Amino acid sequence: MRWPGSTTGEEPVERFRPTSGMVVGWVGVLACLAAIGYVVVARHSVGGLRVALGCALAAVVVYITQLRPRATAYASHLTLHGSLRDTVVPYLAINQVTLGQTLNVFVGRKRYLCVGIGRSVGMEMRQRVRAQGVGQVAGASRAYEFAGRPQATRAGGHDASYAVFVHQRIEQLVAAARLERDRHLERTGVDVDVPPVRHTPARVEVVALAVTAVGFALSLLL
Numbered sequence: 001m002r003w004p005g006s007t008t009g010e011e012p013v014e015r016f017r018p019t020s021g022m023v024v025g026w027v028g029v030l031a032c033l034a035a036i037g038y039v040v041v042a043r044h045s046v047g048g049l050r051v052a053l054g055c056a057l058a059a060v061v062v063y064i065t066q067l068r069p070r071a072t073a074y075a076s077h078l079t080l081h082g083s084l085r086d087t088v089v090p091y092l093a094i095n096q097v098t099l100g101q102t103l104n105v106f107v108g109r110k111r112y113l114c115v116g117i118g119r120s121v122g123m124e125m126r127q128r129v130r131a132q133g134v135g136q137v138a139g140a141s142r143a144y145e146f147a148g149r150p151q152a153t154r155a156g157g158h159d160a161s162y163a164v165f166v167h168q169r170i171e172q173l174v175a176a177a178r179l180e181r182d183r184h185l186e187r188t189g190v191d192v193d194v195p196p197v198r199h200t201p202a203r204v205e206v207v208a209l210a211v212t213a214v215g216f217a218l219s220l221l222l
Contacts, residue, residue: 013173016071018116019163025066032059050219057212064205069116071103071166073173078105080114084206087112088198091177099167107197119163 032055039052064083072079078094080087080103089105089112096106103117181192 010074010076012072013075014073014169016073016117016166016169017162018067018070019118019160019166020120021066021069021116025062028062028066029059032056032062046219046222049222050216053212053216053219057209057216060205060208060212064202064209068202068205069114071114071117071170073170076177078170078173080105080112081116081202082114084202084209086200086202088200090195090197091174092181092192092194093197094174097167097170097174099163103163103166103170105170110197112197117163117166119160 035055036052036059039048039055042048043051068081068083070081072081077088077090080089089107093107094105095108098104098106099117099119101118101120103114105112105114185191
């Protein structure tokens with residue numbers, strides 16, 4: 001039996017794509033790559049080198065801010081991918097999951113968020129109005145269940161529907177982990193130790209950002 005924190009040989013259960021920034025991110029990265037290609041072919045000069053390094057730095061920044069933030073579900077934990085670090089949250093440590101303009105995971109009094117998954121401002125305002133109209137004021141998650149349930153069954157729908165799907169899917173995984181813990185406790189009489197939340201740096205992105213930033217800064221001295 002594999003419990004939260006045991007990641008050996010563990011494959012993702014589900015990868016959740018970002019709900020915003022994808023188009024802007026890919027357009028930005030491709031534009032930077034096109035500019036670098038033009039410089040390599042047509043601008044063999046110090047000025048061209050500066051432009052190429054500046055575009056490389058811009059491409060890295062666009063990627064880490066627009067394309068990298070997302071979430072991945074494993075059998076025992078949820079990984080929230082940020083711009084420069086990942087947060088590993090065991091399901092058994094999660095007290096609550098909410099969805100606003102970001103995906104919010106609460107462990108005790110601490111909130112861990114994923115900026116890549118969330119609802120637009122307009123969608124959130126409509127949800128609040130609808131929730132007030134039906135008298136659901138017990139919490140945001142109840143409003144999401146009422147207003148978002150019809151759309152949440154389709155993971156491939158528009159971004160608002162998909163964000164609701166992600167929210168509900170994570171709640172299902174948390175509930176399943178708690179049920180498995182209860183069954184384990186009933187069988188063995190021994191409770192499960194819940195590992196702490198862990199943070200791991202995004203090493204590739206950190207190195208890429210550092211190299212392109214230093215390279216661009218040095219080019220300005222030439």
